[in-house]
Amino acid sequence: MASSASDRRYLPLGARSVKIVVLGAFGVGKTTYVATISEMRPLRTEERLTRAGQFVDDLTVDTKSTTTVAMDFGRRTLGGDIVVYLFGAPGQPRFADMIRSLLHGAMGGLVLVDTRRVDESYESIGLLEEADLPYVVAVNTFPGAPAYPEDVLRDALSLPCDRPLVFLDARFVKSAKRALIALVTDILHPAGSPAP
Numbered sequence: 001m002a003s004s005a006s007d008r009r010y011l012p013l014g015a016r017s018v019k020i021v022v023l024g025a026f027g028v029g030k031t032t033y034v035a036t037i038s039e040m041r042p043l044r045t046e047e048r049l050t051r052a053g054q055f056v057d058d059l060t061v062d063t064k065s066t067t068t069v070a071m072d073f074g075r076r077t078l079g080g081d082i083v084v085y086l087f088g089a090p091g092q093p094r095f096a097d098m099i100r101s102l103l104h105g106a107m108g109g110l111v112l113v114d115t116r117r118v119d120e121s122y123e124s125i126g127l128l129e130e131a132d133l134p135y136v137v138a139v140n141t142f143p144g145a146p147a148y149p150e151d152v153l154r155d156a157l158s159l160p161c162d163r164p165l166v167f168l169d170a171r172f173v174k175s176a177k178r179a180l181i182a183l184v185t186d187i188l189h190p191a192g193s194p195a196p
């Protein structure tokens with residue numbers, strides 16, 4: 001049956017949906033990433049950072065005046081029939097239970113890392129390992145941040161050798177998409193599984 005223009009607003013018939021969560025410390029670029037990659041207007045839950053939060057929020061990340069208080073949400077279709085639903089997590093450790101809820105039903109996670117604060121990524125990796133989900137680590141390259149070689153970063157993160165590590169700039173679609181493809185490939189065709 002021929003599809004009309006209005007049908008094309010909907011997902012392709014037989015599309016495979018994949019839920020993923022974008023994790024990482026406060027200010028690593030999660031909200032930016034979801035907005036960059038989403039083909040629909042992303043949902044955001046940003047609230048202003050104020051002095052009232054100085055004991056629980058990091059007010060020293062100078063590019064930040066707001067913070068995600070629940071989640072970001074976006075959608076991206078890959079290859080015409082894989083529809084990725086992206087949930088961007090809040091970054092602060094006090095939201096760990098919220099992140100665990102977001103991980104329900106997820107097929108994997110993308111962990112964004114800022115090389116100026118690598119140690120703040122352990123929590124996200126820990127939550128994904130606790131949930132026994134595959135994940136990809138993506139170093140978001142900020143100007144002025146140290147550029148460590150891959151093996152140094154893997155060491156610092158204690159990253160198992162079967163976990164992919166990629167570099168991206170969360171503001172650019174091509175770069176953001178490469179990381180998403182690495183994760184979805186790893187989810188749908190895990191290393192060691194027979195070729196598709």
Ligand SMILES: Nc1nc2c(ncn2[C@@H]2O[C@H](COP(=O)(O)OP(=O)(O)O)[C@@H](O)[C@H]2O)c(=O)[nH]1
Pocket residue numbers: 024025026027028029030031032033063064067068091140141142143168169170171
């Ligand atoms: N230079 C640069 N800035 C970025 C990049 N990703 C995010 N930012 C900026 O970093 C700030 C924090 O990003 P945000 O997405 O809110 O971080 P979140 O707390 O992880 O959601 C924002 O001002 C972004 O514009 C990046 O890849 N490069």
Ligand SMILES: [Mg+2]
Pocket residue numbers: 030031032067068088089090091
């Ligand atoms: Mg955010």
